[in-house]
Amino acid sequence: MESLGNWRRSAYCGGVSKDLIGGEVTLMGWVQKRRDHGGLIFVDLRDREGLVQVVFNPSAGADVHLKAHGLRSEYVIAIKGAVSKRPEGTENPSLKTGGVEVLAGELKVLSDAEVPPFMIEDECDAGEDVRLKYRYLDLRRPALQKNLRLRHRVCQGARDYLSGDGFIEMETPMLTKSTPEGARDFLVPSRLNAGHFYALPQSPQLFKQILMVAGFDRYFLIVRCFRDEDLRSDRQPEFTQIDLEMSFVDTSDVMAVAEGLLARMFKEALGVELKTPFARLTHDEAVGRYGLDKPDVRFALELRDVTDIVKGSGFKVFADVASKGGVVKALNAKECAAFTRKELDEMTELAAIFGGKGLAWVKVTEEGWQSPIAKFLTDGERKRIDAAVDAAPGDLILFSADKKEVVNAVLGRIRVKLGKRLGLIPKDSMSFVWVTDFPLFEYDETEKRYVAMHHPFTSPMDEDAGKLESAPLEVRSKAYDIVLNGEEIGGGSIRIHDQKVQSKVFGLLGMGTEEARAKFGFLLDALSFGTPPHGGIALGLDRILAIMTRSESIRDVIAFPKTQKAFCPMSEAPSEVDKKQLDELSLRVVKKG
RNA sequence: GGGGCCGUAGUUAAGUCGGUUAUAACGCUGGCCUGUCAAGCCAGAGGGCGCGGGUUCGAGUCCCGUCGGCCCCGCCA
Numbered sequence: 312m313e314s315l316g317n318w319r320r321s322a323y324c325g326g327v328s329k330d331l332i333g334g335e336v337t338l339m340g341w342v343q344k345r346r347d348h349g350g351l352i353f354v355d356l357r358d359r360e361g362l363v364q365v366v367f368n369p370s371a372g373a374d375v376h377l378k379a380h381g382l383r384s385e386y387v388i389a390i391k392g393a394v395s396k397r398p399e400g401t402e403n404p405s406l407k408t409g410g411v412e413v414l415a416g417e418l419k420v421l422s423d424a425e426v427p428p429f430m431i432e433d434e435c436d437a438g439e440d441v442r443l444k445y446r447y448l449d450l451r452r453p454a455l456q457k458n459l460r461l462r463h464r465v466c467q468g469a470r471d472y473l474s475g476d477g478f479i480e481m482e483t484p485m486l487t488k489s490t491p492e493g494a495r496d497f498l499v500p501s502r503l504n505a506g507h508f509y510a511l512p513q514s515p516q517l518f519k520q521i522l523m524v525a526g527f528d529r530y531f532l533i534v535r536c537f538r539d540e541d542l543r544s545d546r547q548p549e550f551t552q553i554d555l556e557m558s559f560v561d562t563s564d565v566m567a568v569a570e571g572l573l574a575r576m577f578k579e580a581l582g583v584e585l586k587t588p589f590a591r592l593t594h595d596e597a598v599g600r601y602g603l604d605k606p607d608v609r610f611a612l613e614l615r616d617v618t619d620i621v622k623g624s625g626f627k628v629f630a631d632v633a634s635k636g637g638v639v640k641a642l643n644a645k646e647c648a649a650f651t652r653k654e655l656d657e658m659t660e661l662a663a664i665f666g667g668k669g670l671a672w673v674k675v676t677e678e679g680w681q682s683p684i685a686k687f688l689t690d691g692e693r694k695r696i697d698a699a700v701d702a703a704p705g706d707l708i709l710f711s712a713d714k715k716e717v718v719n720a721v722l723g724r725i726r727v728k729l730g731k732r733l734g735l736i737p738k739d740s741m742s743f744v745w746v747t748d749f750p751l752f753e754y755d756e757t758e759k760r761y762v763a764m765h766h767p768f769t770s771p772m773d774e775d776a777g778k779l780e781s782a783p784l785e786v787r788s789k790a791y792d793i794v795l796n797g798e799e800i801g802g803g804s805i806r807i808h809d810q811k812v813q814s815k816v817f818g819l820l821g822m823g824t825e826e827a828r829a830k831f832g833f834l835l836d837a838l839s840f841g842t843p844p845h846g847g848i849a850l851g852l853d854r855i856l857a858i859m860t861r862s863e864s865i866r867d868v869i870a871f872p873k874t875q876k877a878f879c880p881m882s883e884a885p886s887e888v889d890k891k892q893l894d895e896l897s898l899r900v901v902k903k904g
Numbered sequence: 905g906g907g908g909c910c911g912u913a914g915u916u917a918a919g920u921c922g923g924u925u926a927u928a929a930c931g932c933u934g935g936c937c938u939g940u941c942a943a944g945c946c947a948g949a950g951g952g953c954g955c956g957g958g959u960u961c962g963a964g965u966c967c968c969g970u971c972g973g974c975c976c977c978g979c980c981a
Binding site for chain 1: 907908910911914915916917930931932935936937938939940941942943944972973974975976977978979980981
């Protein structure tokens with residue numbers, strides 16, 4: 312290995328252009344590929360800006376040529392040489408620098424390299440476990456470099472936009488207080504307070520509200536959040552939010568800022584102009600028509616309620632469900648009457664995953680219904696159903712009958728599946744939709760109490776506030792989610808700024824006065840000292856980037872993600888710690904047995 | 905906590921009904937080669953099938969357990 316000495320890079324490999332022809336350059340980078348012809352040796356040299364071909368010609372220096380013979384993939388080298396137009400017929404149009412090459416005059420091997428466990432190229436087919444173990448090699452791949460540099464630009468755009476709109480970037484604690492509600496906390500033991508723990512923030516929620524109390528008026532943060540829950544392709548234990556909060560505003564103000572912010576981020580990232588304002592659906596509409604509170608509105612295929620049509624029918628399954636307060640809904644899979652038994656079974660299996668006990672189907676033909684349930688329904692009922700779902704010969708109607716929540720979940724997911732399978736989703740479409748008017752509370756059957764649908768600090772709608780005690784489940788909230796292509800990419804709300812209302816909500820959530828004081832006393836205190844009406848939103852940066860980059864998983868837009876077991880194969884975190892460390896923290900590990 | 909798919913050279917994969925010495929491609933090593941860029945040609949090395957049991961004359965193939973990866977349900981205000 313050689314030292315850099317007084318050599319300094321004069322250009323990036325990917326930046327060697329025709330303009331430099333005739334000049335000398337000093338390049339530094341990684342050996343992508345060596346093609347040794349015995350005489351001529353070609354080396355593709357790579358840095359973050361791209362590749363350039365370096366030519367080692369024995370006639371230009373026998374010793375340098377000999378040295379180049381020993382180069383291997385991923386060696387880090389520096390070369391000095393002349394930029395030259397490539398000889399006629401040897402240009403490589405698939406390379407940005409394919410019209411030129413660098414004739415090496417001097418070579419330094421700055422670092423040699425082991426044979427990498429997988430090849431550093433975009434079409435890398437190595438498994439994700441190997442790639443995560445050697446993440447530094449994986450990150451050398453142009454695809455990941457591109458994703459992470461996009462991440463930088465998007466963040467930069469967000470900072471610019473928000474700073475320009477009067478938002479102040481602040482900092483909130485990472486060592487904070489564990490609070491009930493919400494996700495499981497990551498805990499950090501306190502050495503100076505034996506037996507006491509900090510929690511890593513699930514979001515800066517309370518602190519940003521308190522900054523509003525403190526009069527900062529507009530705050531933002533691009534901030535890491537932590538939730539100790541099971542992972543998914545769109546969920547990591549630590550993830551990044553673009554978090555903002557504003558004072559003296561109502562829902563429409565926050566939504567307008569979020570739209571402007573997203574428009575700026577997409578302009579920055581993809582060069583596309585988003586049309587604002589975005590479409591809006593109430594929670595009721597979203598769930599009713601699409602089955603989910605994160606509707607993919609890129610295609611229709613909407614759910615239709617046929618409960619009224621079948622409630623008095625001879626089909627016992629439907630009639631029973633209807634009489635017990637359940638619903639029967641239908642989905643018209645246009646032109647899918649040719650579905651095989653196997654395909655129908657797959658749909659039923661999918662329904663089962665989401666709690667559906669079955670899935671009735673009807674193939675609509677010129678002669679009428681072909682279906683196991685046809686004989687249970689009258690001609691009139693069948694006609695009314697046909698009309699309800701706009702059925703035409705060749706269509707396939709799928710039914711789910713159950714409790715409302717189950718029917719919506721089942722048909723909502725089947726709708727998405729069908730949308731993909733039938734190619735109903737327009738490529739390159741970015742369909743944003745706001746979902747508003749969420750219920751303030753849900754009833755949790757296992758805990759036997761109300762739980763906040765968004766979070767406990769969400770303000771009820773002014774016109775519903777009177778129903779807080781009389782009919783909590785009918786109270787709608789000032790919460791809003793932003794959904795992109797069927798994925799939730801953000802959510803927020805106008806907060807409660809009245810201490811009395813906040814106390815009342817805590818009470819409805821089953822928290823006694825004392826408990827509320829113990830858990831959220833600081834918030835209640837703060838609210839009592841003059842609080843502006845305020846609200847905000849948090850955008851899921853990783854998810855947005857995954858959509859922008861068409862990544863299957865947010866792991867592809869995070870430099871150092873974790874596996875599904877929340878393990879980092881590179882650093883091997885989490886790990887056991889020394890007994891001494893545990894002693895200092897007054898901790899003892901209890902093996903589960 | 906649960907369901908599904910998957911663990912075979914460095915990597916990606918094949919391996920039939922259980923049957924000689926476990927295949928291939930890429931990569932790697934050596935040699936030849938002055939216009940390649942998926943370089944080419946020749947030669948070669950490299951694994952005992954995630955791990956532990958079991959069944960069997962015989963297990964990469966079957967069974968049980970376990971570990972790990974991915975997808976999903978629950979969970980994620």
